[in-house]
Amino acid sequence: MSLRARREATPVDDDREFxxxxxxxxATNVTDDLRGAGGAGRENEAFEQRWDFAxxxxxxxxxxxxxxxxxxxRGASLARQVIFHEEYARSGTPGRVDHIGITMVGPTLMALGTEVQRQRFLPGIASATELWCQGYSEPGAGSDLAAVTTRARLDGDQWVLTGQKVWTSLAHVADWCFVLARTAPIPEGGSRHNGLSYLLVPMRQPGVTVRPIRQLTGDSEFNEVFFDDARTARDLVVGEPGQGWRVAMATLGFERGAATVGQQVGFQRDLDDLVALARRTGAVTDPAVRERLTRAWIDLTVLRAHTLxxxxxxxxxxxxSVIKLLWxxxxxxLGELAMTVLGPLGVAAPPGDQEVERWRRLFLFSRADTIYGGSNEIQRGILAERVLGLPRQDRR
Structure with a gap:
């Protein structure tokens, strides 16, 4: 091999070693009791063990x-980030309990926080010793996030918060919450996006009440959070007061990074397992089922190529928005197809059949996939207005 060829091969060889x-x-650190724990719809499963693993x-x-x-x-390249998330998903590792801090809050503070904020919070996020939750959605403001009504006012050197957040993952175990709150009224004829602030709020204090929301799956990883004169320090606002919309959108952008590739590896494992189930039950002999399984494989291949x-x-x-719509x-x-493959067993199997319960849980939990994280209707509106230049939707 020539010197030039060896130099060109080195990055590939290094990535293989990585x-x-x-x-x-x-392989050394993922024990059997952790493997696969805390998947979709099972956020509370083996929580302490998963936190120790984190x-x-x-x-x-x-x-x-x-x-x-x-x-x-470690400043890893995109290629190495993808490799990590692929291997993490393939090894059956448990669901992360620190992902909100690692993928959302940390990058936001690096980009838009103050040096004091970075020094205070990044070490706890990096070591998984402080956990975070996200205070965006409200009963009347989900995908239409600019409609939030939670308010914060200054009282000396503290912000005082009053309002309610909902669908707050991990709020019952989190130490901190990043909260989008209105700190100034909407100017007459002005945009609702003005006057919002992005606050870092301690969860373990008087004035913060967390109530679990029981889901179709039977779990309660989501919560309602009530702020009744809860407080946080005046300097724990990220960016300028009143400019929180820009910070909130930056956070959402950081969330949808290389980790989505690992998510798709998990999707592939689910699809492979469903194909195996269809073969065992004989459902694969049905041309319609076979066509849907093939289409699922094609669509997942396209999703991966587009994401990369x-x-x-x-x-x-x-x-x-496109990635959210696709996945x-x-x-x-896939959840709907799983119910077709199971047939009557999907409804009639008694509790305790772990395989049937796995697919039931996927079916039930995935009903929310097109709603949370920005509903698909809102995502299509974003594409229509901001990409295609179509007139703004009437949201009255």
Whole structure:
């Protein structure tokens, strides 16, 4: 091999060694009781064990793989981030309990926070010793986030919050919440996006009440959060007061990064398992079922190719919306297909049949996929208005 060829091969060889490194670490550290725990609709499952695993993952430097070196990360390339998330998903590792801090709050503070805020919060996020939740949605403001009515007013050197948030994942275990609250009235004839602020609020204080929301799956990973004169320090606002909309949108952009590739590896595992189930039950002999399984494979292949393409390009308007539309409808469709493959057993099987319960849970939980994280109707509106230039929707 020529010197030039050896130089060109080195990055590929290094990435292969990196893949072996993470694969070996996961094989050593993921025990049987952790494997697959805390999947979709099972956020409370083996929580303490998963939190311990998150701390071990952090201590080994894997959690902050994508963070810049100057903020305590490893500054990994996009290729290595993708490799990590692929291997993480393939090894059957447990659902992350620290993902909100790692993928949302941390990058937001690096980009828009003050140095004091970074020094205060990044170490706790990186070590998985402080957990976070997201205070965006409200009973009257879900996908239409600018309609939030939670208010915060200054009282000396503190913000005082009053209002309610809903669908707040992990609020019952979180130490901190990033809250989008109105700190100034909407100017007459002005935009609702003005006057919002992005506040960092401690959860363990008087004035914060968390109530679980029981889901169709029987779990209660989502919560209602009530702020009754809850307080946080005046300097714990990210960005300028009144400019929180820009910060909130930046956070959502950080959320949909390389981790989506790992999510798709999990989707592939689910599809492979469903194909195996269809073969065992004989459902695969039905031409309609076979066609739907094939279509699911094609659509997932397209989703992966599209995700890798846009991750390797500068962000553009509508990118996150397209990915959300594609994956949410795909997984919802897989849940529906699973019920078809199971046939009457999907309804009649008694409790305790773990395989049937797995597919039932997927079907039930995936009903929400097209709603949370910005409903599909809102995502289509974003594409229509911001990408295609169509007239703004009448949301009255």
């Amino acid at each position: 893949r072996r490194e993470i694969r070996d670490w996961l 701390r071990r993952l952090a201590a080994a430097g894997w959690s902050t793989l994508a963070w810049p070196v100057e903020h305590g990360g 393409r846009v991750l390797d390009a500068p962000p553009t308007a509508g990118t996150a 949410s409808r795909w997984r919802q469709g």
